[in-house]
Amino acid sequence: MNSSHNLQPFPGSAAAHWLTQLRTTSPLVHCLTNQVVQNFTANVLLALGTSPAMVVARQEAxxxxxxxxxxxxxxxxxxETQAEAMLLAVESANRANVPWVxxxxxxxxxSYRTDFAHQLLTMKPAAIRGNASEIMALAGLSSAGRGVDSTDDSLAALPAAIELANGSGAIVAVTGAIDYVTDGQTCYALPFGDPLMTRVVGTGCALSAVVAAFLSLDKEKTLELVASACMVMALCxxxxxxxxxxxxxxVPRFLDLLYQLQPEHLMGKTL
Incomplete structure (x- = not known):
């Protein structure tokens, strides 16, 4: 990679195409997510026209x-109970060829969650979505994280994202003021978000669920699909x-815009 990391803008026409497909197919997204964001995550998925489910019992996951x-x-x-359910869900998803994020x-x-995340990393996620500090830590690099907050810039984490993508085979999205999405070779920059999004709990977590929804649309176009999910969420x-x-x-305006979003808005028409 050169110093610019082969950064490219992401074409809105691609995101527009996949948004249309998403609304047509209404994928069912199984969310084993944290307790703080379940309601918001479900509402984001519903606003986009997908079907959320939070089946968390290890006997069912x-x-x-x-x-x-x-x-x-x-x-x-x-x-511990949730970790067991997550492992069972991932193993089952892999057997069924269901993409997971x-x-x-x-x-x-x-250390507990870090060790568990590294265990999950060996189980072939289709995509990884985190803030700069999380991506750097998962890649084994030092970071300045503070709980769920990132004190690192998303661009500073791009080398870690590239390394993580190449090592894991996953598409990696590092989100911040500008979102970066990479497969280890191509890197897309999506400069559409706003710092206010970090003042609302769950925007990043909900994005990860939206990534899972988009990934269900095509098994080959994974980089394009993850970038499309990021573009949709950042634009709105x-x-x-x-x-x-x-x-x-x-929050209510964001949900309304996700619901109102049309393909042409991703190609420049005012939303």
Whole structure:
């Protein structure tokens, strides 16, 4: 990779195509996510026209992930029982060829979740979505994370994202003021978000669920699909932030925009 990391803008026409496919197929997304964000995540998926499910019992998680379109594994409020359910769900998803996404929340600062995330990393996630500190920590590099917050810049984490993508075979999305998505060779930059999105709990976690939804659409176009998910969320988030007084009014506006989003908005038409 050269110093510019082969950064490219992502074509809105591709995101527009996949949004149309998403609305047509309405994929079923199995979310084993953290307790703080379940409601918001479900509402984001519903607003986009997909079907969320939070089947968390270890007795059911494996069975359900096999019939889902996509699976999200988010370690935000990890405990031993949930970890067991997650492993069963991932094993079942892999057997059924269901794509799954790893969201390594707060990895790096706490050994239990960090060790578990590294175990999951060996189980072939289709994509990994995290903030700069999380991606750097998962790649084995030092970072300045603070719980679920990142004190690293997303661009600073791009070399770690590239290394992680090449090592794991997953598409890696490192999100921040600008989102970067890479397969280890091509790197897309998506400069559409807004800092206000970090003042609302769950925007990143919900994005990971949206990534799982998009990945269900095609087994080959994984880089394009992850970038499309990021573009959809960042575009709606940026517009919602510009029209909101603060976090309280941001959330309903954001959900409305996800619901109202049309393919032409991803190609430049004002949302």
């Amino acid at each position: 494996g069975d359900f992930s096999a019939i889902a379109s996509g699976l999200l594994i988010n370690v935000g409020t990890l405990n 790893l969201d390594p929340v707060a990895v790096g600062g706490l 988030g940026g517009v919602a932030a510009s029209e909101s007084a603060g976090p309280g009014s941001f």
